[in-house]
Every structure is written in C-alpha cells, then in structure tokens.
Amino acid sequence: MPRRVAPIPAAPSASTAEELLPLRAKPAPPTSPREITRDEVADVFENIARLLALDGENPFKVRAYQNGARAVEMFAGNLREAVVGEDAPGIPGLGEALALKVKELVTTGRLDFYERLRERLPAGILELFEIPGLGDKKIKALHDQLKVTSVAKLEEALRAGVVAKLPGFGEKTAQNLLAAIERRKEVADLFRLGDVAADALAVHEALRGHPEVIRVSPAGSFLRRKEIVHDLDFVVSTRAPETVGEFFATLPTVRRVEARGPTKVSVRLASGVPCDLRLVADAEYPFALQHFTGSKEHNLAFRQRVLARGWTLNEYRLAADKPDAAPVPKVRDEAGLYGALGFAWIPPELRENAGEWEAAALAEGPGLPRLVELENLRGTFHCHTTASDGRDSLRAMAEAARELGFQYLGIADHSKASFQANGLDAGRLLAQVAEIRALNAELAPDFRLFAGTECDILKDGSLDFPDEILAQLDYVVASVHASFTLPEAEQTRRLVRAMGNPHVTMLGHATGRLLLTRPGYAVDLAAIIEAAAATGTIIELNASPRRLDLDWRWWHRARDAGVRCAINPDAHRTAGFQDLWFGVAAARKGWLRREDVVNCLPLGEVETALGAKRTRSS
C-alpha cells in the first residue's frame, strides 16, 4: 500500500557528515612522529606470513603470523602500552616472539626481520596475493618456473600463453587470472565509502578549524554517500584563498600536491585517496557546493529547469540570461538555490536524478521523504560474539550497545555450516539462548538482548537448523555463505524457499557482494523482493562498508512493495556498531524513512515485528 510521504523542511537538516556521525569515533589527531597503527602492524605480519610461505617455511609458522595479524587487528587497547615496559600485559593471541616484533615496530617504526625477508624476495611479489585465485603455492610455481615477480610480469606470461602450460595450471586458470587482472585495473582508482570516511572527517575538521574559512562542506560522491567514490571533494568559502590553499596542501594527511591554483588545490592523501579543494568567495558558496556535489545527472536536470526560466547557472552564480527573464532572487545557501526554482532542498543522498525532482517540486510534488537518521535507530540485529567469529563477548556487545543509547540488540552468531567462522551447533546455540535469557533478567527493563542466529541457507534452500530449534529463538537471520556460483534461477529458488520458512525473520546480505572485491551471486532481486513482500520477510541492509547489501538502488522499490528493512552492522566486535552510519547512509540513499526501518521501532513494539511471520502462519 502506498504510504503518504511527509515533506521535509526546506532548510538542510542532518546533511553533513559530522551531524550524522555521533557514533563514529573521531580519528586521532595526527601526531609527529606518527605512531604505527594496528592495521599497519597487522599488514606487516600478514606480509611476513606470505613471504615465509613463498620461502617454503613450516606452514604452521606461517599460520602463526596470520593469527598474529588477526590478533593485532582485533586488539582493542593501545599497542604501545600492551608491549612496551617491564610488566606489559601483552596482546591476547600473541606469543613472546610476535610480541617482541610488535614492540620493535611500535618503538622504531620498522622491523629488521621483515626488512631482511623482503630483501630476499622480489619487491613486487606481494602484490600477486591480491589476485583472487593465487595463493602461495601458485605464486611460488609462477616465480620459480616463469620468473614472475609482479602482476605486470604475470600478465605478460598469461598473454604469452605460457602459464596455462605449467603443471597444476590450465587454460581455465589462465583465463580466470587474466580476468582478475583486468578487474583489478578497473577498480584501481576506486575507494569504498568506508575507506575514505575517516579521511573525509579529518580534512573537514581541519578546514573547519581554520580562522580564514567562512563555510566548508564535503561535496561530491562522498556527500551523496555513494558506496564507491573516486575521490574526496571539499568546498570552502574564504576571503583568503591562498592562505587556506596553502594550509590544505600542507596538512599532515597529505602525501603530495598534484595541482595548485587560486581556486583549486588537488592532493593525494597518505591513504592514496585523491582529494580536491575548491576555494570560492562566500557569495559563491551555495552555487559551488551544489555544483560540486552533483550528481552530473541531477545537475543536468537542474540546469534545464534553470534555462526554462530564462536564467543561467554555473558553479559561481545564478543569473538572468534573457532581458525579459524574471529577477533572480538572492541566494544565501543551497536551500535558497533550490527554493529559487520552486523546489524543496534535496538531501545530497537523493541527488541521482532518480525521481527527486518530481518529489521536491513545492507546488505539485508528492513531497520528499523524511529520511531515516542515525538517531532514529533504537537497536540493531545481526551481531556476532566470541561464540562464533566475533571478537567481543555477549556481555561486552550488550554493554556497548547500551552505551550507544540502544534499547535492544539482536545476537546472531553463525550456524554450524559456517565452520570456518566457528558456527554454533544446536547445543551451543541453546546454551547461548539460556545465557541471553539470564543476562536479560539483569538488563531489564530498559535494555533487552534478542536471541537469534545467522542461520546458513544450505544449497537447496533448506536451513542449517531444524524448525524445532529455530522456534526457540526470538528471530532468525538467514544468509548464504557457500555455493555462490549456482545459476540465477536456482539461486533465486534457494533464497525464496528459505524466505518461505515462517521462522526466517530476515534475509541477510541479499547478494553476498563484497564491494571492489567480489560481485554478488547471480540472483533475481525483483523476485526476492516480491517473495519478501509475500512472506513478510524483512530484508537486511547490511551496513558493513564492504557490503552495503541490499544495494540502495533496490530499496525504493522494496519499500513500495511493502518490504521492511533492518539496518544491521554485522558487527564482529563492539567497534563494528559504528558501521551503522554507513547503513543509514545507504538507507537514506534508498529513500527509506524511519517507518520503513524495523530497528527504529522501540522496545515494546519491535517484538511484534519480529514475531509477525510466525503469527500469521500459525
């Protein structure tokens, strides 16, 4: 049933990053000299593992370094405090040898053992691990037999046809590798929203603090919250463009300056992300911000409407273009610019020329939706604990969720078919349910844990637990974790069958995609949405910035079909809750409102939504 869409106020509400980011910890201010980060230490261990494997080292030693990388990555405390000093507590999961290496990295910024290992092997060989389908054995074979030492050399060898002739390789393998190299080239200049958000915040924060900056905002695809961006854009208004440009070009996060002029400075950040700054006078600011926020398609449609009035618009001004044109109103901000043309201010997330113009027309339009905001979330589902592959205990997850102001948290650890994730069998699951019930007695009445599972959808669409077990849970997330390569019709039948089970409350990450890494499995999403609507199954919007699945492009349609959304962080540790920011961004981009998102419901109402499917089938 179509629902009435409440128009949003003309003035910008929560549109800027910092207003939407109360959950996300502010990045630490750059210190000098910069302390090595957890992720960098983890990368060193990961690379050591790879180099040792290529060197033919004991595979269990290799794994020890891989485990060490994971342990460091997941470690919640301060690295330096954990390893430096007389009675340093150490890092859980790290033994003596690796703890010493962390200490060396933290105190000197380098690791002698690692440097020497790297000298022994060709510099480009590590990048070969980034090619899916290549592991240490194949890379070693390529290196030893074909002198392949880099991705470029591999491509040469593939095109020369010599790889397919190696023992253990073949025509099909060679084709797959070539395809993987091509795909890698395509995504070389692309970044996930999650990869640039911290940079964007830091740069925004720095610019805002500068005394010569009058107004500043991120722009471009980052402000529109595209799941993939090419670069970061900022627009600043100032009376001193040279001073601000110089300040920007010399920020600690800047690796190098690519171009430098009076109105534009282009840099490459240390993270590899290109970042542009536009400098304008304050009167030009709304035009520049609107122009550089895009999208191109949105702006093209805008220009056509401007031209129809006999006006002209560029990134500096709105002006009369014809002698008989109506006078141009004074524009002070974006709301004024949209208002001048008879439109409500359009949230950046919706600026994709996908119906926002029709909705925003003040005179006759249906009104823009009042988009869901982070503050509307009352809880979330699909979180993991140490019982499966999570890094924090049930209690720690519950307490962190309560800290964030949530009223409830759904626990959905993996089921047994996900063995690699230490999935729970029925016995362990029921023990966890008992643990949750006991903890709830302690947390009531203002907080509640819901006992669930992320139950594997098996190849034939049946579930990894029998109905008698599922019936004892508060809710069930059903997800695909294997058999990605089924033909589309079969994959679709599989998901539809799973959604037909009355215990399946919601469908997890609907396509299984990993952004910039792996396309989703072939599935007919229109049919999935139809089945979700017919069965009353909630569809998850997996908020992990690696997934953002179901994609925002489908949500408008799903909403109109009456499907409800659950914005889930798929959190594997307490810090994972922060990913909800990305989920809300994607939901907004998909035109979702508070009433479309099931985890905006307060405790006392959300239970009904979780139980709705069972109720109607009984």
Place this chain on the structure above:
DNA sequence: GCCGTTTTCGGCCCGACTGTTTTCAGTCG
C-alpha cells in the same frame, strides 16, 4: 610460532568448490 586438566613435544580449522586431474592440490570462507 603457539599452546598445554595432553605441560616442554607434537599437534595445530574443516569442507566446498574449482580446475586439473584420473584421485587430488590449491584456494577460499
């Protein structure tokens, strides 16, 4: 390299999938 109601050696995550193979190796989750 890590770990131990198996404590100083000997094991260490299992199964599906793919492609190369005629019975299995490598990769991935």
